[in-house]
Amino acid sequence: MxxxxxxxxxxxxxxxxxxxxxxxxxxxxxxxxxxxxxxxxxxxxxxxxxxxxxxxxxxxxxxxxxxxxxxxxxxxxxxNPDAARVVGGKIAASRMVFVVTNFRGDVLSKLALPIRIDRQPIGVIADLVEDGVRRCVVDAGLSLEDVDSICLGFPGVVEHRTGYIRSSPIFRDTNVDFAAEMSTRLSTPTIVESDAHAITLGHHWFGRARDLEDMVLISLEQTLGLGVLHGNRLFRGAGGLSHNLGDLVLGMGPNGIVRLFSQAGESAILGEQQADGRFAEAIRLGRGMTHAQALIKADDDRLIGAAMRAGEAVGLTIANIVTLFAPPRVILVGSSLALGEPFLNSLRDAYALAIPPSLKGVSELVFDDSSDDFWAQGAAAVALYELYESPWSTTGPAL
Amino acid sequence: MxxxxxxxxxxxxxxxxxxxxxxxxxxxxxxxxxxxxxxxxxxxxxxxxxxxxxxxxxxxxxxxxxxxxxxxxxxxxxxNPDAARVVGGKIAASRMVFVVTNFRGDVLSKLALPIRIDRQPIGVIADLVEDGVRRCVVDAGLSLEDVDSICLGFPGVVEHRTGYIRSSPIFRDTNVDFAAEMSTRLSTPTIVESDAHAITLGHHWFGRARDLEDMVLISLEQTLGLGVLHGNRLFRGAGGLSHNLGDLVLGMGPNGIVRLFSQAGESAILGEQQADGRFAEAIRLGRGMTHAQALIKADDDRLIGAAMRAGEAVGLTIANIVTLFAPPRVILVGSSLALGEPFLNSLRDAYALAIPPSLKGVSELVFDDSSDDFWAQGAAAVALYELYESPWSTTGPAL
DNA sequence: GCTATTTAATTCGTAACCCGTTATAAATGT
DNA sequence: ACATTTATAACGGGTTACGAATTAAATAGC
Missing domain, CATH: 1.10.10.10 (Winged helix-like DNA-binding domain superfamily/Winged helix DNA-binding domain)
Known part of the structure; x- marks a missing residue:
């Protein structure tokens, strides 16, 4: 203590x-x-x-x-908006988004790099991120020396406290000390965080949870993530790990363990469509979900079925999360929301069915389809929060 | 803040x-x-x-x-052992156990009342609890005035902060303000807590988690409970609720939602045996699990099957809890452990299968079959902890 | 146009707390 | 007996927060 x-x-x-x-x-x-x-x-x-x-x-x-x-x-x-500047970034498999914000969290510039990365070595990703950060900072009319802190959000399991990325679909290796790598490259303090945690704080500061001090957020992207706000703070498990909702077990199937990601992961939903050349190309370019949306509108039965299965699996999972945490609000974010009605309706139905009667009405479900900037802004909020907490010992005890 | x-x-x-x-x-x-x-x-x-x-x-x-x-x-x-005395109680469906402890948590007297209670009105339970507390205090050679605080642990959903028991299998009603009821009856400050939380703190103070500041405990009794220790403190969800693990969903079966309690609840395991008159009698008397143990030793196939199904369900659930919290240790307690090898082995197997590879080895599983006194002692620890935290303003700022 | 009134913010004095240093107390070793 | 070593206690300095009184800056009334 x-x-x-x-x-x-x-x-x-x-x-x-x-x-x-x-x-x-x-x-x-x-x-x-x-x-x-x-x-x-x-x-x-x-x-x-x-x-x-x-x-x-x-x-x-x-x-x-x-x-x-x-x-x-x-x-x-x-x-004072100009008291500090930070960079927030969201690094995903199909694109990177960076924002520069001032001390209030106002976005000064944003930059989206539609680059596909998939299990790359650290050097490749670090090159891309470094380039993105530098360009975004220049776009804001600043130099890196003006930036006080950088926070990068990644999918997967990220250990904020130590700066290690334990496992992420975009890294070839596990246990990458990415915070240290970027800190030296940019010679600016850089922290890493799970993308889910970043957008959780983003919603607390700027979004749909400004009025709450407790809530839960579930992110449905390539990986399935969880963020818990507890007493106005991010609840990071023992050791600051952010765990992978996709690893949650939904039951035993005929072929062994059934995990959430096998039902509701991006590749599980889209994967069945790989045969179609055009769709495969869209997926490769990170447009999988929007393409899927179009197909669903066109009554593609196979995709609708996949979306409904995914929605059901997520609905059950949310019910379990609510059973454990009983938050007043659950915010759902991520690309999978673009699947539209088939997904959302079966999600809501499964949730309604699975939520224990005693908890009915305790939690409100909110769907949020903010753009990727907002995730990056959330990462910036994580960086700002750490600045707020730091002593700033300038005007210390009596000069 | x-x-x-x-x-x-x-x-x-x-x-x-x-x-x-x-x-x-x-x-x-x-x-x-x-x-x-x-x-x-x-x-x-x-x-x-x-x-x-x-x-x-x-x-x-x-x-x-x-x-x-x-x-x-x-x-x-x-x-100073004599600085205070508290009463801790564990109230279960088949028995009540009370202990009086001193300031160190040493047990001064204990009392077990093997009484079957099942969905009783508040007055009936309050009568029994009042009687038990009074007798246990007398057994310790004390009077109620010597007791500084009382903590009672209940199965089900208990809201520690407000003193309400939201729902519990032993109460007929929901939302019972039992803390207030007992405080007035005994004219001694009385708090309520989930039995799982009580034994979680008990293990932190006296048991298998003395060396840890983070851990998770799962209680397998009539209800299935969860306790989370986070930074040497009990982690109570938003609002101080302790939720019912049994409500967790394991998947969709042919007949709709499959919940944990339908696989691993006491009645699910023993219920299939109700036909047998002698066994039914044993269950009614709260000896169900020990009787079941005997039947399992005698190779009763139906019961062994039920135990294995239950173990599997619990194993999967533990894997999910570990995925969310990543505690260094998971302690399992409760009457269901008495089912022995069929239960424990299938639990361990299911856990090993269901734990995500990245978390393999992170958590250690510990089985603990402490007696009911220990649960009551845990409740006493909850009471003591609140005493420790209170200002004791006697030797306040400068007399 | 001047004064009284009202509300906001600052200043001053007090009490409590923690910390570093110095002094005292209580043993052992020679 | 006296020096040595170590654990507590006592003293002074610095920081913090709070309450009461004071100053500041506006409006309302005559």
Whole structure:
């Protein structure tokens, strides 16, 4: 257990104040004091330090003063957008997406590289990522020295704490220390995270979970991922691993263990169609799901069947996740949502059937089809969160 | 988020020191300082306060001094066993077990009431529990006024935070505010907890998980429960619910959803035998599992088959839990373990088959067949933990 | 146009906490 | 008996948070 000293105390309260300013837009000190339950005096001290460090700014102009309100007007405080810049990236098998954001998480530039990568050695991927990051930074009119931190989201099993990618469909090798590799290449602190975790925090900051401090997100892409938000923080299992939902067992079939990915993985859904040359080409280019969508619209029976099987498998899995975590909301994201009604309806039906009666109505299912930028923005949020937490010891204890 | 003030700081460090003393037996101040990484001066201040409050005692006599060690000898500190007494209880369908423990968790008296309860109204159960607690306290040579706190463990879904029992096989009603009921009846603070959570903390304090700060426990009794220890604390889902593993879905069968309890619940295993009058009687008396054990030894094919099916279902479920949490150890407890080899072997086989290759060897499976006292002692540990955490504001800030 | 009023934010003083250093206490070894 | 070694206790410094009083900046009323 970490020992509690004044430094920790200050770090906690600072983070609390900073996060309150981030979440509740331009906000006066008094309101911060009310929300955080810190005394006005403490809030003044902390905000003074934050102002001194340039992390926040007073907002003079747009004082939307309630008329008929007497007294000294409140001065609103807000994040200083230019206090830091980070890069967020989403690395997937068919494309890479990068965004540069400011301290508020506003996207300054984005870059999508539609490159197919599949079980490549570390050097190849590092080359591509390095190139993407550098270009995206230039597009934002910045140089790498202006970037404070980089966070990259990967499919598969990622150990955030150590920076290792334990296993991922885009890497040839297992246990790749990718964070260290990129940190040295870019000479900028770089962290890695599971793509599911990244978009989970993204939804908490910018998306469909801004109002919640607990929720669960399930990502349905090439790999099937899980993100759990618990008390406004990402719940990373023992050791910071992000595990592979696709490995979950759905039962015993005639041919042995039936795992989720064999029913609902991207290749399981699309794989049956490999015979068709045009479709195979679309898959190779990362357009598999949109192509599949078109085929489903055209009443392709085989694909509709695959989509329904996948939806059923995912619905059962969600029911199990809800049984374990009982979150107020489950957000579903990922390319498989593009399969449309056959998939979604059978998912909903299976979920309704499988959710235990006692938990009926506890969790709300939300489908979100944000673009890949949003995943990258989520990765940026992970990077920003770590900056928020870091002591920034500039205006330390009394100069 | 809780605001950080000196009081919180002190509470954290106090808990840290107190817990170190609890875990590492008689221990000197210096060793406490080394383990907690608090300065010796802080440790001295905190231990002085703890001594003042009577929570710990210096140990003069058994100074097992290393000879050839010069200098002032260390004085070992240990918990004051008599600083508090708590009652822990395990309430199950076929029996209730109570223990009274001292501040260290040592059992002062225990009492088992072999009473069958099944979907009773709150009043009936409250009568029985009240009687059991009172008798157990008297057996310990104490009066209820000497008892500082009571914790009761129940099967089913228990909301620790609010004191409600959401659903339990022994209650006729759902959403019973049992903590409040017993608190008024006994005029002693009473909390409720899932039996699985109770024995999880029990294993952390006294049992097979003393060396770990993360682990998972699965309880196989009438209901199937889950306990997760995360960073030395019980991980209670959003809202403090403890959910019912039995509701987990194992797949779709010919007759619809197949849930774990339909394969591995006590009644699923034993239920097929109801025809036999003697066995039915044994089940009614809560001796079902031991009777089943005897039948299995006698090569009863139907029961062996049921046990193997159950073991397989549990093995798959454990693999899924490990996929999600990746704990270093999984502890299995509960009456179903008494089924013996057919159950355990098929469990192990199914687990080995179902665990994803990447997680092979990450988790160690441990089977524990502690008696019911141990569950009750775990409940006592839950009560004690809350006492440890409470401010004890006696020797507050400067008299 | 001036003063009273109201509300926001800061300043000052107090209390609590942790830490590093120095002093005291209690043993052993010579 | 005296030096040596080691464990605690005592003291002073620095940081933090909080409450009360003070200053700041606006409106309302005459």
């Amino acid at each position: 970490k020992t509690a000293d004044p430094e920790l105390m200050r770090a906690i309260n600072r983070l609390n104040v900073l996060d309150t300013i981030r979440r509740h837009g331009p906000i006066s000190r008094i309101e911060i004091s009310e929300r955080t339950e810190l005394s006005t005096t403490t809030v003044s001290a902390i905000t003074a330090s934050l102002l001194d460090d340039g992390l926040i700014l007073p907002r003079h102009e747009g004082d939307i003063r309630n008329e008929a309100v007497r007294g000294r007007p409140r001065v609103a405080l807000e994040l | 809780k605001t950080a003030d000196p009081e919180l700081m002190r509470a954290i460090n106090r808990l840290n020191v107190l817990d170190t003393i609890r875990r590492h037996g008689p221990i000197s101040r210096i060793e406490i300082s080394e383990r907690t990484e608090l300065s010796t001066t802080t440790v001295s201040a905190i231990t002085a306060s703890l001594l003042d409050d009577g929570l710990i005692l210096p140990r003069h006599e058994g100074d097992i001094r290393n000879e050839a060690v010069r200098g002032r000898p260390r004085v070992a500190l240990e918990l």
